[in-house]
Amino acid sequence: MLVTQYFLKDLFKGKTVFVTGGGSGINLGVAKNFAALGANIAICGRSQEKLNAAAADLRAFGTKVCAVSADVRDSAALEAAFEQSKAELGAMDVLVCGAAGNFLAPAEKLSANGFKTVIDIDLLGSFNATHKAFEQLKETRGTILYISAGMAYIPHAFQVHVGAAKAGIDMMMKNIALEWGRFGIRANSIVPGSIEETEGLKRLSDPAEKEKLVAAVPLLRTGTVDDIGQLAAFLSSPLASYITGCVVVCDGGQNLPGSALFNATAELVLRAQHG
Numbered sequence: 001m002l003v004t005q006y007f008l009k010d011l012f013k014g015k016t017v018f019v020t021g022g023g024s025g026i027n028l029g030v031a032k033n034f035a036a037l038g039a040n041i042a043i044c045g046r047s048q049e050k051l052n053a054a055a056a057d058l059r060a061f062g063t064k065v066c067a068v069s070a071d072v073r074d075s076a077a078l079e080a081a082f083e084q085s086k087a088e089l090g091a092m093d094v095l096v097c098g099a100a101g102n103f104l105a106p107a108e109k110l111s112a113n114g115f116k117t118v119i120d121i122d123l124l125g126s127f128n129a130t131h132k133a134f135e136q137l138k139e140t141r142g143t144i145l146y147i148s149a150g151m152a153y154i155p156h157a158f159q160v161h162v163g164a165a166k167a168g169i170d171m172m173m174k175n176i177a178l179e180w181g182r183f184g185i186r187a188n189s190i191v192p193g194s195i196e197e198t199e200g201l202k203r204l205s206d207p208a209e210k211e212k213l214v215a216a217v218p219l220l221r222t223g224t225v226d227d228i229g230q231l232a233a234f235l236s237s238p239l240a241s242y243i244t245g246c247v248v249v250c251d252g253g254q255n256l257p258g259s260a261l262f263n264a265t266a267e268l269v270l271r272a273q274h275g
């Protein structure tokens, strides 16, 4: 259910929202919720083909879209993407750092480069975007949202790389909120639970175990991309103008019993993937 049912339809009219990794999944869902509220949308990712398909979906909301290929590990490419989006859509009011990579890997089998790759995409990529967006966000007194994960604060099996990267993102978010508050820039993290029909859920879970997964969530359902999109819109809106430096969990309470079910399922998934 899109956010327009609850917010004014022109809440973000004339505003520009840049979503890294916005070509698919949760990040595209977030972009769609902003588009439904009148924002202009810029998205980046590595695959131009994926971005083009996402841009077509976003234009169906009547929004202006800038879809530009950039790897978040390449800060010069990000800078060029931000310049292009500013030229086409105006200075950025909201930056969503959503680009990420994930796979299951036992710590003892994960290579240093495997660990580094996820740190580079998630943590360094979020820093690159934050750093290169500063001037635009200062101009608009804008806001930053980081897409974190439960692995940041509860250990999950075979996720040592992701836990380290996402915990780093959440602490970086707090540092940015502390330093940039004086420029009127707010920063917050969103922690999604298990979100339906996403690459992340596909990589980390076993569809045969879905009933067990749902039964373990206190609200008895998995999340949707719109659950996250609605929260992103709220946190970027004037309703949240005094909220900064927060990690906001949107998971139906899934984290409350801990990660035991995830760990058991991940073991099965790993065995199915690698024997």
Ligand code: COA
Binding pocket: 100, 101, 102, 103, 104, 105, 110, 111, 112, 113, 114, 115, 117, 118, 199, 200, 203
């Ligand atoms: N298990 C263990 N190690 C893995 C792995 C896996 N499933 N997948 C990749 N790696 C390792 C590689 O072996 C390599 O390390 P090495 O040089 O020591 O062999 C390192 O990670 C980099 O792999 P590469 O394929 O070159 O990385 P990439 O930059 O092309 O892709 C990934 C990044 C690996 C994160 C890829 O899965 C990706 O593109 N993911 C994006 C989508 C996604 O993950 N969505 C879910 C978000 S929650």
Ligand code: NAP
Binding pocket: 020, 021, 022, 023, 024, 025, 026, 027, 044, 045, 046, 047, 048, 050, 070, 071, 072, 073, 097, 098, 099, 100, 101, 102, 121, 125, 147, 148, 149, 150, 191, 192, 193, 194, 195, 196, 198, 199, 200, 201
């Ligand atoms: P997804 O669709 O794979 O989203 C990741 C996006 O990041 C893709 O569009 C991908 O596009 C882009 N990307 C990857 N590497 C990149 C790079 N180096 N540079 C630029 N873009 C890059 O997966 P998702 O499951 O929706 O995940 C979205 C976010 O939610 C992630 O931050 C993830 O950690 C978080 N999350 C997901 C869940 C879940 O249940 N799915 C739960 C908690 C947190 P390209 O491949 O074209 O680059």
